Structure formats: C-alpha cells, structure tokens
Amino acid sequence: MAAPGNEEEELTQEQTEKLLQFQDLTGIDSMDQCRRTLEQHHWNIEAAVQDRLNEQEGVPSVFNPPSSRPLQVHTADHRVYSYVVSRPQPRGLLGWSYYLIMLPFRFTYYTLLDIFRFAIRFIRPDPRSRVTDPVGDVVSFIQNFEEQYGRIHPVFYQGTYSQALNDAKRELRYLLVYLHGDDHQDTDEFCRNTMCNPEVVNFINTRMLFWACSTSKPEGYRVSQALRENTYPFLAMIMLKEQRMMVVGRLEGLLRAEDFVNQLTFIMDANATYLVTERLDREERNQTQVLRQQQDEAYLASLRADQEKERKRKEAQERRRKEEEDVRQQLLAEERRQQNLQEEKERKSECLPPEPFPDNPDSVKIVFKLPNDTRVERRFLFTQSLTVIYDFLFSLKETPEKFQIVANFPRRVLPCLPTEREPNPPTLQQAGLSRCEVLFVQDLTDD
Secondary structure (H helix, E strand, O other): OOOHHHHOOOOOHHHHHHHHHHHHHHOOOOHHHHHHHHHHOOOOHHHHHHHHHHHHHOOOOOOOOOOOOOOOEEOOOOOOEEEEOOOOOOOHHHHHHHHHHHHHHHHHHHHHHHHHHHHHHHHOOOHHHOOOOHHHHHHHHHHHHHHHHOOOOOOOOOOOHHHHHHHHHHHOOEEEEEEEOOOOOOHHHHHHHHHOOHHHHHHHHHHEEEEEEEOOOHHHHHHHHHHOOOOOOEEEEEEEEOOEEEEEEEEEOOOOHHHHHHHHHHHHHHHHHHHHHHHHHHHHHHHHHHHHHHHHHHHHHHHHHHHHHHHHHHHHHHHHHHHHHHHHHHHHHHHHHHHHHHHHHHHHHHHOOOOOOOOOOOEEEEEEEOOOOOEEEEEEEOOOEHHHHHHHHHOOOOOOOOEEEEEOOOOEEOOOOOOOOOOOOOEOOOOOOOOEEEEEEEEOOOO
16 A cells, blocks of 8 residues: 555656556556555556456455465566567559558548447446456367367467466466457468467477467456557467566567467577576475475474473373372371271270189180290180180280181181171180180281
8 A cells, every 4th residue: 555645646647547547457446446556566557457357366466465476477578579570561553552542441440449449438348357257268269269270279278367377387387378369350360370280289289388368258358458469469478587477578460380480489598598597496495495394304203202202201200100109008008007907906905804813713724826936825704705715816916917716626716706607606615615725826817
C-alpha cells in the first residue's frame, strides 16, 4: 500500500493512462484499488496485470505470498530479442493502385470497429476478462486445432499458463507460448505450413515446453494482456533468468518453418549460459540442501540416541529407587511384624496362669527342649489346657515364631491349638501326660 503522504499526490498523464488501462483490463470497479495495485508494482502495468490474473486463477498475490513466491513473467526487459515479420509491401503499379484504393475503406472499417468495441464496453464488459475454466479453454483450443489442422503438431501443454510457467521453472526448460489469433489473415497459413511442419514439430518437442491458447478464450486473452503482442501469429520464449521467469524472445508475424527454427535456435543459444548457470546454482542449492538434511538427520539421530540413553538412565534410576523403596517397605513391614510379635508374646506372658508349687499333687513338671538345644522347665496343672503350654512357649524369646510340640513316648504331636474338629484343645491329663515329661519344640517357620 502506498504511504499516506503519496495518496494525495496528483497523477501524471502517463500514470492516469496506465490507471485507466489497468482498470479496463482487470475489470476492477474501485479506482483506489487499481491505484494501490499499480503502486505496489511501481506502475509496471504488465506485472500488475499478471499478478491480478494469477489471483483470479487462485494463485496468491506476490504481496500476500504463501510459503513460496508465485511466478511472474517479466516482459519489460529492454534486452528481450524481438523478431517481427512485416507483411510484404505492394509491388508494381497494379499493386500500389489496389492498395491506395482500399486504404480509405480499411481505415474506415477499423476506425468504426474500434469505436464500436469501445462503445460496447460501456454496455457489456468483455466476457474474456473473467477466467472461469482456464484448463477447459486450453483443451478446447487443442481440440479445435486438431479438427482444423490435424494431429501432426507440437505437443501442447494441457494445463494453465501458470502451471506451464511453474513446470518450466521446476524443470529448467524453455517455455514457448503461442497466442492464436482466430481472425488474423496469417493465422491459417502459419498453423498449416509452419506449426505442423515435421521439422518444427520435432524441434519444439525435443527442446522445450509448448503452451498455446486462442485469444478468443478467457485464458488466452489474459495471457495476451500480459504479453502485449502487436500482431499475429505471436510467440514468446520464456525461461528462468536471474532467478525469475522472463520473456527472452518475441516472434511476431508470418514465419516460414526454416526461419522459425533458426530464430528459436538463436534465442536459445543467446540465453543458454543463463540456463546452465541456473542449473549449476540449483544443483549447488540441492547439494547444500542434501548436506543440510544429512546434517539434520545426523543431529536428530544423535539427539534420539541421547534421549534414549537419558531414558534408560532414568528408567534404571527409577528401578533402583523402586527397589530401594521396596526393601525399605519390607524392612518396615518386618520391623512392624516383629514389634507386633513381641507385643503378642508379652500379652501371652501376662495372661499365663501362675506356676503351681512343686508340692501340688496336680502339678506336672515339663522340660521343653527348644530347636536351639536350650532347655526350659516349668510346672503346669493337669487340669490346664494344652493351650497354656503353647502360650508359655510362645512367650519365650528363644521360641520360633511357628512351632509345634511333640511328645516322644509314644511319638505324637500335641493338639495345642483349637481346630474345626476340636475347638477346645484337651487338658494335660486328657493328653496322657505324666508328672514328669520331656517335650520337644519343632520349628515350623520354614514350612
């Protein structure tokens, strides 16, 4: 957008003419929008029209670009080679007489035709200014060309003008653009004798891309407005030059096959160094990109290896922490269990009945042989349950956590604890113990 200080500046006569011409070509109603667009393109009407036509096709503007800049074709270069074939001048008295007689009629005819076209624009805009199906326009031209001139012709690019530009830029090839003027008097002869010439067909097919369309179609018309041809037949040679798509040659008028090939060869030879330079630059950029990609891949591989090493280190650290926590929990659980066991032993010791005196006739002297080969002696009453013996042994520090009491003669395990079949264990007398007994304490902890 122009700076605020420039918005109030008056336009020169040349800028005013370009502004009106741009509005007429693009069909934009807003004069302010037309002026902003031309100012963005530094009043280069060809570039502004091309950018506007690209927008109508769906290609973003160069002033609102996507990830990559859309293609523009630069046509204002004064170094563009131009070859124009003028129509032959009349010869002899008869020829000049016919020319002078027809001159007023031709002048009147073309003047009235221009006035009519100018007037009709105010009533109905040119339908060619709205491009709705650019591919359909190209395909329709190809079909009409084959119906009229046959199938022996250069391979036409079946796509839009912008697509052809993109392909030529990507493939670093020449792009030959042909604008077909249906009503021009030289068009038929050029297509029939030059375009369909086998030598021309082979030359174009092996050297370049070839895009063509009729200027009566919207797609051809918009390209015509961008390239600004003067007469027909018209051809433009486009290539990637100095990092942009440029017209490097213009051929206008009726060319014979041999002259046509010679002119194209001259244009290609004159610009071959630019194309070679572009190929070398692109190869260098590709190699740099490949090298950068390899470096990125190596960095990512190293990063992934470091991340994997860090992950394993954290996993090992977490595993060790968990193992240490498990050991700590086990120690705490064992400590709590031992504490509970000691409290249970103390409680059992406190609940034991007092030991009877030796002179008590109902007393029984029992000697217990513990698993650690120590001996413990105590007296009990015949009337007391075997549970009392078990509780006494359980309260001792030397007694294992789980044990059973075994008598030797006869060898048997004393049922000291209640079971489902015998909820009340027998007394010492019922168990058949005598006044003096030796009982063995068997360790069951491992079981």
